[in-house]
Amino acid sequence: MTILTVTLQKGGVGKTSLVANLGCTLATQGKRVLLIDCDPQGNLSTHYGYTARHLDRTLYEVLWGVVTPEEAILTHEASGVHLLPANNNLWALGSEMPRAAAQVPAFMDPDRLIQTRLGHLAELYDLILLDTPPSLDFLTRSAFAWATHLLIALQCEYFAVDASIDLLETLALIRQPERGLNPQLKIVGAVPTMFQKNNLSQESLETARYLYGQHGIRVLDAIIPRTVRYGEAPALGLPAVLAFKGAVRHHYDRLAEEVCAHVSA
Numbered sequence: 001m002t003i004l005t006v007t008l009q010k011g012g013v014g015k016t017s018l019v020a021n022l023g024c025t026l027a028t029q030g031k032r033v034l035l036i037d038c039d040p041q042g043n044l045s046t047h048y049g050y051t052a053r054h055l056d057r058t059l060y061e062v063l064w065g066v067v068t069p070e071e072a073i074l075t076h077e078a079s080g081v082h083l084l085p086a087n088n089n090l091w092a093l094g095s096e097m098p099r100a101a102a103q104v105p106a107f108m109d110p111d112r113l114i115q116t117r118l119g120h121l122a123e124l125y126d127l128i129l130l131d132t133p134p135s136l137d138f139l140t141r142s143a144f145a146w147a148t149h150l151l152i153a154l155q156c157e158y159f160a161v162d163a164s165i166d167l168l169e170t171l172a173l174i175r176q177p178e179r180g181l182n183p184q185l186k187i188v189g190a191v192p193t194m195f196q197k198n199n200l201s202q203e204s205l206e207t208a209r210y211l212y213g214q215h216g217i218r219v220l221d222a223i224i225p226r227t228v229r230y231g232e233a234p235a236l237g238l239p240a241v242l243a244f245k246g247a248v249r250h251h252y253d254r255l256a257e258e259v260c261a262h263v264s265a
């Protein structure tokens with residue numbers, strides 16, 4: 001059983017696209033896959049064709065404890081993926097929790113909230129993938145706390161590489177022996193996303209290899225190129241690997257193979 005959190009606190013680097021397409025690839029290979037949308041933007045839910053704002057059973061209600069995860073999880077027929085959706089209600093949770101903490105014991109420890117509410121699901125799936133918001137708030141920390149593994153979405157440009165420095169500092173704190181939030185957390189590596197055949201992408205990749213390498217973290221061999229297909233797919237309500245196949249699917253097959261080799265090692 002693997003709980004894989006996909007992260008980088010910079011916005012728009014390809015986290016959600018990674019979760020949607022990697023999850024779909026693994027599910028179509030026969031794995032039992034649950035995707036959890038931990039981002040109030042609800043983009044992961046949109047990738048699978050759900051209009052998140054119309055849903056009244058989402059991660060928000062699950063974290064409050066008013067519905068069970070099983071009552072909120074949707075089954076995506078075409079891929080076999082199970083999805084726990086989110087919508088913009090989730091923005092409010094951070095400010096609601098301190099006032100409600102006296103009545104809702106789970107709110108006493110926000111960094112363990114996801115684990116407290118969803119922990120029992122780990123036994124039901126081969127792989128649980130969590131999509132995080134572009135921040136290091138309690139939702140992201142809570143996703144770090146529950147994860148067995150972390151995958152970093154590394155857009156091949158300057159600011160994403162720069163944001164990696166803050167992430168590496170945060171990870172060092174989270175993985176601190178005894179005092180850290182999750183000392184056992186393993187890092188699969190950084191996936192280069194939106195790669196283009198130009199000097200900027202190549203130089204960013206080399207800088208990232210050096211930077212992550214200094215912390216013993218690998219930049220994966222599987223690279224996700226920039227193609228308009230990934231931008232088009234959400235409008236079709238399908239992950240790109242289902243909507244387009246071809247090269248898109250080939251890149252994700254390679255990534256899935258590399259990730260699986262790492263998590264089962």
Ligand SMILES: Nc1ncnc2c1ncn2[C@@H]1O[C@H](COP(=O)(O)OP(=O)(O)OP(=O)(O)O)[C@@H](O)[C@H]1O
Nearest residue numbers: 011012013014015016017134194225226227230231
């Ligand atoms: N490989 C790619 N090539 C081209 N466009 C891409 C690629 N991956 C993602 N995109 C597009 O770039 C935009 C940002 O991607 P995505 O939503 O996955 O990033 P994110 O890191 O999840 O963003 P946020 O931090 O806001 O949640 C989206 O419009 C998406 O469709």
Ligand SMILES: [Mg+2]
Nearest residue numbers: 015016039043
């Ligand atoms: Mg996203």
